[in-house]
Amino acid sequence: MTATGTVLVLSLLGAPPASSSDPLCANREPCRVVETLEGGKDAQGRALQVKRLDLGWADVETWSQSAGRRFGPGGRKAQGSRAEGQCEAAEWWLLRPSQPAQLLLAVCNDGYGAAGVGEDSVTVVDNYFTHEQSGGSRERWSHARTLQLSPLRLTSENRRSSDALASEGGESGESWDYQTLRGDVVVAAPTCKPGESSPGERTLPYLPQVKVEPAYLQGGWKQAGLGECGFSSGHFLLGNQDDPKDASLKALLVAPDTLLVEVRDDKWTGPSAKWLNDDHVELWLAPQAPQELTGCGKPTDAQKPSQWGIRIADGQVFPAFGSPKQPLQVERAELPGKQGYVLKLKLPTPFKGISVVYSDSDSGKKQELMLATSLVKFGRPETLNPVRVVPPEEATCAVKNGQLSVVQGSPLKSEPDVAVLRNP
Structure with missing residues (x-):
């Protein structure tokens, strides 16, 4: 299995996006298809693709009001600056045979924190789409989610945060696997009062x-x-x-x-x-x-x-x-x-x-x-x-072959222009 993907950082977007003839870019200038990733096959053996669109710069305030939806035809520029309250706009779309294109993810990177080091990393392997977003300043954070493409289901989620100036044991967060119903909470080592013993960093299974x-x-x-x-x-x-x-x-x-x-x-x-x-x-x-x-x-x-x-x-x-x-x-x-x-x-x-x-x-x-x-x-x-x-819409358990088995909830449903993965 080969992973393909991309990381969005400012240095990769130095040139303004050119217009594209792809239908996903129709009447949406500036818009450019910058990557097409093979997504494996669906249950019927039909090929899946994921396309990444570079949409230039958008106004942060306007974006925050419509986050999670397809970027509109206006309100964006080919060139911009975070110092002027703008962010770098991008979308990922799922292409499936005989179905409308589905927006998987829409992001607008304003640096995701005072340090301006935020990134969006996307990886696509056979039938799975993973997005990891990171940012922060002294308090660094990351949020990773994996989505099954066919049928559409959130399969795992992982959140982590840490103090960039802390010594070892400064990480905290949680993870959950929606398919196996397993996960844990990571608790950073606390700062205890003099004379009190510290438990150190703890990993607590759910x-x-x-x-x-x-x-x-x-x-x-x-x-x-x-x-x-x-x-x-x-x-x-x-x-x-x-x-x-x-x-x-x-x-x-x-x-x-x-x-x-x-x-x-x-x-x-x-x-x-x-x-x-x-x-x-x-x-x-x-x-x-x-x-x-x-x-x-x-x-x-x-x-x-x-x-x-x-x-x-x-x-x-x-x-x-x-x-x-x-x-x-x-x-x-x-x-x-x-x-x-x-x-x-x-x-x-x-x-x-x-x-x-x-x-x-x-x-x-x-x-x-x-x-x-x-x-x-x-x-x-x-x-x-x-x-x-575990909410029943995520999963339940039922007897199969004399043992309890995990029964996944219904596949995710979303309008084509509404992102399946909403912003964290």
Whole structure:
């Protein structure tokens, strides 16, 4: 797969755009097609193309009032200057057989910040269009989005910002993949008071909340696993895993107060007199979003998380850190073929931070392996997972071949002259 694309910077636009005979430039002087990129093929095997138009200079104030739409036939000049309140205008259009040309993106680069270093970078690969915009002054930022061309869908988004004068650990932002329902929040290292310990830069994976079919929520969860919708534990809090079949953990919020947890293991232990030595799930909930906490010093009483233990063998609940008084309702079902268990937990609300841990004890004498959905530290709310609520129009989850699968929302619709990707 070969990537093609362009970066718009002032030095590339020194010459005024000449008029073009391309239909996209009809009655739109100044206008020039400066690049035609091959976009692969649609589902029917028909070729796709993306054309970039150079439209000269536009008035920033006029542009801001109609941002996201096709530049009009007037109000632009072949030459201009940012010092005079003008910006460099460009458009990218998708050409598809038997359909009108579709505006993908319209930008007007005024430097995107006091430093005047802003850029627009576009890359086109087989059926995908990626736009990255960057700018700022001391506070530098970037925003990248990838669009599937056929059918039109936003597939990923990434935002980052950083202090140009900061040392390491000064980046923050978030990313999200709309196809896999995965993403994270990056929190810059905070400046703590003297005597307070700093957590440093943190990367917090989102735990998604996704709508599922009513039948699955009512009873289907007892027969079908979480599949690709389940968020797999990616962190080891204790021990290591030589054999991936030894143990696994998946979690998925299916409602604001309902969590499904899938645990698989090759050997089960418990129940015993000490639940910590039995195979069990640990649930952490916190009242504030972890990305909004600095993590400096000790958490306040209003920030402290609560912890519960749920034994796999019988589903019994044990209040743990914080001695939570709220009830935790648990339903438990064995997966077909005795491959593991699914727990349906009715959670106390509200909460904004959550993490799920599986503690595996093959010997039944101590905790030997701990898998978690985040790098949770005992009693530290800033280390939990933030929740990402997935709107149904973006995606839902439904059973396919005995497992939950991601169901993408309807393709994006836009008038031909209205950009599919609006300005950040």
